[in-house]
Amino acid sequence: MSRENRPVWHRRERGPEDAPRVIIIGAGIGGLSTGAYAQMSGAETRIFERHVLPGGCCTAWSRQDYVFDYCIEWLTGTGRNNDASQVWRELGALDGKTIANFEMFNTVVDENGRSVTFYNDPDRLERHLLEISPADARPIKAFCRDLRRFIDINHYPFLTPPPLQPLKEKLATLRVVLPDFVLFWRTAATRMEKFAGRFQDPLLRRAFPFIFFQDHEVFPLLPYLFNMASAHHHNAGFPQGGSLGLARSVEERYTSLGGRVDYRARVERILVENDRAIGVELRGGERHYADHVVSACDGHTTIHRLLGGRYTSPAVDRLFEEMMDRPEMVYPGVVSAFVGVKGEFDPAERHSVTYLLSEEDSAALPAVRQNSLVVQLRSHYSDGFAPPGKSVVHCTYFSDYAYWKELRRTDRKAYWARKQDVADFVRDFLERHHPGVAGAIEVIDVASPTTTERYTGVREGSILGWKSFTDADDVITKLINKDRLRLPGLSGFSLAGQWFGGGSLIRAAASGRFVTQYLCRDLGLEFRAWESGGTEPWHPGKLGSLPQLERRGVR
Known part of the structure; x- marks a missing residue:
């Protein structure tokens, strides 16, 4: 659409020739993803972001010519031929980038200097663990046996929300899941802390929960095995440019599709008329109107400040009234x-x-x-x-x-x-x-x-949000599948991002894809998506100008 024919955002009604307008609050990964998919599907979008950078928690800052990259430790989907990879390549997140892949996930060292390295190769891992503690052969071999089975699985369901999946896609998922259903069920039902308690060696008993750097406390075996298997396939690497580099690449993809990001633009409230979201009001009173509003910012802020607590749902109430202050639910x-x-x-x-x-x-x-x-x-x-x-x-x-x-x-x-x-x-x-x-x-x-x-x-500085494999995860699944990322009683409005789609970056990105698929039906659009195909080599200059985190520093 030419610049002259673009819709005017301060007008209540759009012209008959204008594309449907979508306002997105927040330029984190969920917001940028929503914007990119909506642009690909024929909508005209505008993102309002309070910060000067895209990415939300997927960010970086600088001091004395150093770049301090904050979020990514590994990224699911850096390989090929799976749904997670397809999402990132549709969003241009990996365009022109090299990927760093490591042969180990992490090394754990105790206070006495003993160490264990968690190799992604199950054969090497098994030999290493048996050298440390031959007496623990039984749990060692069980863990490595399951890792080999996960390596044979390539399933990343991030393309279509279940209510919109055609029968052919559902059957394809069943063909993948059913043969290994018992494996999924057993490893999802076994808490890591319980499994680690089987080891006689004190180092192994203490180290296993720290495979993912910190102890995630509520995790079962399944995510450890799944991510180590992904790393073995070079599908959980580190993209060149890091966290802000990822956000900048998705921002570039979004703007190349015709999208617009307004930085230093703090949304104060969502405008609602007759139980329908019609736009947003910025700090200072400026108003912008749209056919649909998507909030991809902090969840509590969305519900209690931007909407004034007037619209909610049983799922949202459980998340932000019952679970928000429970440490076992939130990182x-x-x-x-x-x-x-x-x-x-x-x-x-x-x-x-x-x-x-x-x-x-x-x-x-x-x-x-x-x-x-x-x-x-x-x-x-x-x-x-x-x-x-x-x-x-x-x-x-x-x-x-x-x-x-x-x-x-x-x-x-x-x-x-x-x-x-x-x-x-x-x-x-x-x-x-x-x-x-x-x-x-x-x-x-x-x-x-x-x-x-x-x-x-x-x-509360919780960069990962809700913990997976908890009751919060179950509520989010219902919010996506049953409520379709909407709030009952409020039309023209959707939710995206980590607080409503799940805490990992791929789930935040997938939430934008899901939201767009749902809202396309409301706006009369056909959902469309294709890989970016960008080949320009990544370089650090693409990070742009970086702010310092704080003016005052420690000595």
């Missing part, structure tokens, strides 16, 4: 310490290590929740994160949002002192494990859960 906040180092680490160094901390170390690390610290050599993940000849290390741990929030509210000086304690601990800890590195450190940047909340808008 805790994260403390991140990014370290810029003059010099390069040996390429043979392990890219990711979880250290199980001693009581003394745990006591010294402010508000640590799991007595562990994850250390990742981010320069091994992608180029462009550090200037030539330098490196970036990312140290993280789960922490208590309420602790940091109250400290920042009541005693800003003490808040900054605790962030300095994190920086001092990380510097000393890295020196212990990499002698000589302390003298080469040029910058340490510490982000608390309250920092994340202020920078991205995500509630």
Whole structure:
């Protein structure tokens, strides 16, 4: 559509020749995905984003020429010939990019220096684990046997929501799932902590829950096996450009399709007339109108501020009234310490290590929740994160949002002192494990859960949102399949993003695809999607201008 014929957003009614208008709140992955699929399907869209960058929690910031990449540790769908990969390639997320694939998922080291490496190759993993503890042959062989079976499965159901799946697609899914139904059921019903309790060796017993860097606490065996199998197939790698690079690529795909993103545009409320969403009002009073409004921002903000609590559903009430404050349902906040180092680490160094901390170390690390610290050599993940000849290390741990929030509210000086304690601990800890590195450190940047909340808008700094394999996951499934990502009693409105589609990036992206498929029926459009096909090589300049996280830094 030419610029002259584009709809005028401040008019209530669109012209007879104008395409249906869709306003999207939030330029996170869910919002950008919704916009891209809606543009492909013939709608005219506009995204309003409060921040200066796309991506939401899938972001990065800079300090002293270092890029601190925040979100992705691995990305489901970096390979080929599966639904997850198709979604990313339709969104242009991987255009022109190399993918870093690792032979191991993680290494866990206890306080005595004993270590275990979780290789993605089941044969190598089995040999390694048996060398550590021959007495644990039975659970070791059982785990590796199941990993081999998952490697033979290639099922990623992210293209069509079940209510819209044609019979042919449903039958194809059944053909994949039924032969391995018992495997799925058994591994989904066995909690990792219960399985880990079978090991006699104390290192293995403690280490297995940390395969995914931190202990996800409620996870069963299934996601560990599924993601390790994906990594074995090079379908869970790290895309060049990292988190913000992913968001920038999807943004580029969206705008190339004719979409528009308005940054520094904070939506204050969703305009509703006769129980129908008709547009949005920005801070300052400016109003924009559309045929459909999609909220892809923080879930609590959507329900209670933008809609004033007037529209809800049993599923939404369960999520945001009953489950929001239950720690077993929502991921805790994260403390991140990014370290810029003059010099390069040996390429043979392990890219990711979880250290199980001693009581003394745990006591010294402010508000640590799991007595562990994850250390990742981010320069091994992608180029462009550090200037030539330098490196970036990312140290993280789960922490208590309420602790940091109250400290920042009541005693800003003490808040900054605790962030300095994190920086001092990380510097000393890295020196212990990499002698000589302390003298080469040029910058340490510490982000608390309250920092994340202020920078991205995500509630309580929970970058992953709802925990999978909990009651919250069941409610989200009903919200997608039964409510069709809508709120009863409110037409012309849909929900997308991590709080309504699930916490991983691929699920957030898939939520945009699902929403568009549903709203196409309302708008009289045919849903269409195709791969971007972009081939221009990725380079760090595509990240654009990066803000600093905070003006004040730790020493």
